[in-house]
Each structure stands twice: as C-alpha cells, then as structure tokens.
Amino acid sequence: MPPRSPLPPPPPPVGMRSWPDRDALLRDRALVLGELVRMHIGPGRLAMLWLWTGLAALGWSFVGTALVTFEESYDVISAFMGLVCVVIGVGLLIPSAVFVVLGVRRDRAVRRLLVEWGGLDRDPVGDMPLRRPAAGLVWMLASYLLCAVGLYTCVIVPATARAGQETYGMVAFLMGLGLVAWLAGLIGVVKAFAHRRWVVRVLIGAPAEPLVQVDGGAGR
Numbered sequence: 001m002p003p004r005s006p007l008p009p010p011p012p013p014v015g016m017r018s019w020p021d022r023d024a025l026l027r028d029r030a031l032v033l034g035e036l037v038r039m040h041i042g043p044g045r046l047a048m049l050w051l052w053t054g055l056a057a058l059g060w061s062f063v064g065t066a067l068v069t070f071e072e073s074y075d076v077i078s079a080f081m082g083l084v085c086v087v088i089g090v091g092l093l094i095p096s097a098v099f100v101v102l103g104v105r106r107d108r109a110v111r112r113l114l115v116e117w118g119g120l121d122r123d124p125v126g127d128m129p130l131r132r133p134a135a136g137l138v139w140m141l142a143s144y145l146l147c148a149v150g151l152y153t154c155v156i157v158p159a160t161a162r163a164g165q166e167t168y169g170m171v172a173f174l175m176g177l178g179l180v181a182w183l184a185g186l187i188g189v190v191k192a193f194a195h196r197r198w199v200v201r202v203l204i205g206a207p208a209e210p211l212v213q214v215d216g217g218a219g220r
Contacts, residue, residue: 005039007109011117020030025121032117033130040110041135041195046188048103052096053146053184057177059092071169090110104187111194118202127203130202136192143188146181153178 012019019025041043062085069082157174 007039007106008035008113008117010113011120022121026123026126027182029117029120030123030126030130033114033127036110036114036117037130037132037195038106040114040133041139041191043135045103045191046139049100049184049188050142052100052103053180055092056096056100056180056184059089059096060176060180061173062086062089062092064169064176065089067169067172068167069168069169100184100187107191107194111198113197115202117200122203124203130203131199132195136195139188139192139195143185144193146185147189149183150178150180150182150185154182 019028066082066089069078069085073079073082090186154175157178158171161171
C-alpha cells in the first residue's frame with residue numbers, strides 16, 4: 001500500500017496570521033481545501049473503501065467456510081482444512097479492519113481541517129469546484145447500494161432459513177457478508193452527508209469574521 005499523503009496543517013492562530021491581503025488568503029485557502037476535499041471524497045478514497053470492504057468480505061468468506069466445515073465435519077482432514085480457513089480468514093480480516101478504522105479517524109481529522117480552513121473566509125465563485133455534487137452523489141448511491149444489500153442479507157437470510165435445509169454455519173456465513181457490506185455502506189453514507197453538510201454550513205453559510213492580518217492590522 002503506498003504511503004498516504006500527509007494532512008495539511010491547520011490555519012495559523014489568529015495572532016499569527018500574516019497574509020498580505022485577502023487575495024493571498026483566498027489562494028492558500030483554495031489550495032488547501034482542494035486537497036482536503038480530494039482526500040475526503042475523491043475517487044481514490046471510494047476505491048480504497050471498496051478495496052478494504054472486498055478484502056474483509058474475502059476474509060469472512062474463509063471464516064464462514066470454516067464454520068460450515070466444522071458444522072459438517074466428520075473427519076480429521078475436514079477439521080484441519082476448516083482450521084486453515086480460519087487462519088487465512090482472520091489474517092485478511094484484521095488488516096482490513098485496522099485500515100478501515102484508521103481511515104475513519106483520518107476522515108475525522110480531514111473534516112476538522114475543512115471546517116477550520118473553510119471558515120477563514122467566503123469565496124462563492126471560487127468555492128464552486130469544492131462542492132463536488134457529482135462525487136457526493138456517487139458516494140451516496142454506491143453506499144446506499146451496499147447498505148441495502150447488507151441489510152437485506154442480514155434480515156432476509158435468517159428470516160427465511162429453514163431447519164434441515166440451511167445450516168447455522170451457512171446462515172452465519174451470509175449474515176457476516178451482509179454485515180460487512182452494511183458497515184462499508186454506512187461509512188460511505190456518513191462521508192457523503194458530512195461533505196454536504198460542510199458545503200451548506202461552511203461554504204454557503206454565514207460569512208466569516210475578518211481574519212486576515214495585513215501589516216499588523218486586521219482587514220479583508
């Protein structure tokens with residue numbers, strides 16, 4: 001996995017802001033916000049979420065296969081194969097879970113920086129590219145699809161399972177896959193809503209107070 005781009009620093013404290021004029025502040029603000037928006041809802045972030053979701057689903061597939069094997073096992077060889085599947089599945093699940101958690105924490109830091117940098121000033125025309133309505137829609141639709149598939153699997157599979165036809169291991173296997181899809185979709189929905197809320201509250205909301213320090217004085 002390639003190293004992640006470092007997060008931009010927060011804006012300087014009020015007493016240390018020394019942009020020569022408002023245009024300089026807007027240029028720096030646009031540069032940082034563009035990078036932060038890319039880190040938050042860029043296509044690479046969606047691809048990474050789906051990648052780790054697929055890895056988690058693959059890991060649970062091995063674990064689910066082991067559950068079915070243990071339930072139906074009548075010999076040492078089958079039990080051994082089930083144990084091997086558990087080891088492989090856990091080996092895939094742990095890194096995927098770790099990276100998803102790290103990604104969620106990073107998203108929180110990115111959103112905090114978006115609020116801080118976006119609150120420095122307003123630039124209705126210059127901020128138009130930052131709104132990314134198409135990207136937000138893609139995130140929302142893809143995430144809703146995952147949530148729908150996950151919830152359907154988690155609810156319908158156990159509700160329609162019949163004793164003697166579906167084993168407990170198979171039901172747990174399918175429900176685990178559904179849970180993975182639902183959690184990934186939930187993360188995506190939260191990101192899409194968070195971006196839209198940031199656009200409405202920060203980019204379109206009330207103008208910020210004059211914060212630019214010019215030659216030792218505050219001004220626009």
